[in-house]
Amino acid sequence: MKRWFRRRVDAAYERLLSREISGAPTHVAVIQDGNRRYARQHGGDAQEGHRAGADTTERVLEWCQDIGVEELTLYAFSTENFNRPEDEREALYDLLCEKLTEFADADRVHDNEVRIRALGAVDRLPERVREAVDYAEEQTAGYEQFVLNIALAYGGRSQLLEAARGVARDVEVDHLEPDAIDVETIEQRLYDQPVRDVDLIIRTGGDERTSNFLPWHANGNEAAVFFCTPYWPEFSKADFLRGIRTYEHRKESWRRTRARRAIALLGAVSEPELTDAQAVVNRFRDSLPVGERPAGIDREATGVADSSESTTTEDGLDSSSRAAD
Template sequence: MIRRCIEHIYEYLISRQCMHIPRHIAIIQDGNRRYAKKRGIATSSGHRAGADRTEEVLEWAQELGIRHITLYTFSTENFTRSDEEVQNLFALFKEKLSRISIDERVHKYGIRIQMIGDKDMLPDDLRGAVEQAEAATAHYDNFYLNMALAYGGRNEMLRTTAKILDDVRKKKIKREDITPELFEENLYGNSVSLPPVDLIIRTGNECRTSNFLPWLANGHESAVYFCAPYWPMFRKLDMLRAIRVYSERQEMKKRSAC
């Protein structure tokens, strides 16, 4: 109780230092398996604890007015994990996604669900749950929850490049039409709204961005915040600290421009 009261005070003090709120935060949710090992519980229980924490984080984002949250949910490299772990993860994703269309918070706050990644790599039942969640929330535009599933930064760049080259071959566009703006427009197609990333957060004491959203993050020089807590232990205080880093960076830009 005392510790939570102290955290509330810290949250208030840090929030006063957050003069700028990022529009788009991308989160690498690292540490579920290490959290499970530390607690002596099954890996699947660690992933479930992480999924539960994700729901809390989305509530904090809504409170703070962060319109876009992109979660690195499952990478293309994660397919190399054991079949049991992958199947448990897919079952967890399907369960959470299936609840979205009836979640009162989603409809109350107008949250749109979007997936980025290679849908063809997902099993049919999970792909169906994704498409159902996207369809049920397609008319909302207050907040966006973007799930990076079967996602890889290099794969994203290759798929986009191939699409543009195909358009050139079909004479839909000319070579001279290829610009950074055109490339960005073709990243996810017209059905997905994803602005440049302002801030990347990575949990689990890993100091790397793992090729996450290379064009929208690295290409736009987003701020980066690495923190020690495993994802299931991530707190609102940690999120506010990350936003403070972004805010301080924005203030530095303003001073440099003067």
């Protein structure tokens, strides 16, 4: 009776959360923590926890597609995982091979045109895992509807270090001028294929840290972060929707902050800067409480077009200044 009642409550909560969500992040990144603790809690070994977590991964992929997420990155195997006991590592390798092959052959992957890609130092993994990665990437190479990144042998700091070394080598042999180094220069050296900026990081298992995960694409984009206590095998659709709601609240808070900063600048800047500040106020004034909205700023008088006519990005910034705030 209690289990039946709990299911009814959970279903009602999911419907409530779904109604509260008006949009979806483009790129969600997930730190799947808690598989081993889940297994210990249920009297099993680490391998059973990882297998239960793999089932959750499949469900999350479906939830992302249902609400309109376009890219999902899963932290499947970090560089620190090489330090785990050999028997656990070997079991993880076997599970990765199995799931990569299974995903590559799954009808739902091909029906939804999901492209599978690996991020990280894949060459450090055993040959059988590298072959499974190659197979999954080859089977889905022509798809662009949805991107599923699997972070394997991944460490964000080491990725940035390798990118910096590549830039230094190019400068040393005169293939690159220092003044020409920009955001795109680094991004081209991080991964073989472009990775979208991360809008939301979700971490399960109770720890509140991002563990060196996608630092360039998450920190540079001021991504929202959602920490939750359920272990990864226990992660539910309600937990997922709560994460999406956190992203929406973070986005709205960012818009309000931008508007307030612009208002504060209006009385203390030069004429060209004044026009820019007025433009920001006009773009984001609707995000402020009514009592904070400034009076006397006219869109036509400042030459600011409505957002529907604007050709800039939603935040009014170009890629070279995304992290300026």
